[in-house]
Amino acid sequence: MNGKTLHVLKRFSCQKDTLVSLMIEDADFYQLCQDYEDCVNALQYWCASKEPLSMARFDEYRALVSELEEEILQAMEPLKPQR
Numbered sequence: 001m002n003g004k005t006l007h008v009l010k011r012f013s014c015q016k017d018t019l020v021s022l023m024i025e026d027a028d029f030y031q032l033c034q035d036y037e038d039c040v041n042a043l044q045y046w047c048a049s050k051e052p053l054s055m056a057r058f059d060e061y062r063a064l065v066s067e068l069e070e071e072i073l074q075a076m077e078p079l080k081p082q083r
Contacts, residue, residue: 007040008033008072018079019072029075036068 005023012019023030043061046054 004034004037005030006037008036011036011040011069012072012076015076018076022075022079026075029072032068032071032075036065036072039064039068 005019009016009019019033023033039061043058043065046058046061049057051057
């Protein structure tokens, strides 16, 4: 793993082992995690920005982050331990 997955590992810290396994085994999942990282970074940028469009961009990236979190959870669902 590299610095391109820090936010996803932090956000889903309880599922770290599952995340790491999926990132190693599935290139598409790894790309999804990198996309999440990029969106979180952009969200943080727009949150601190004083530019006129910052609130609109913040809202857009907040929605994207939420969608990516859902996709990540869905990808991990089949790997959840059965109770």
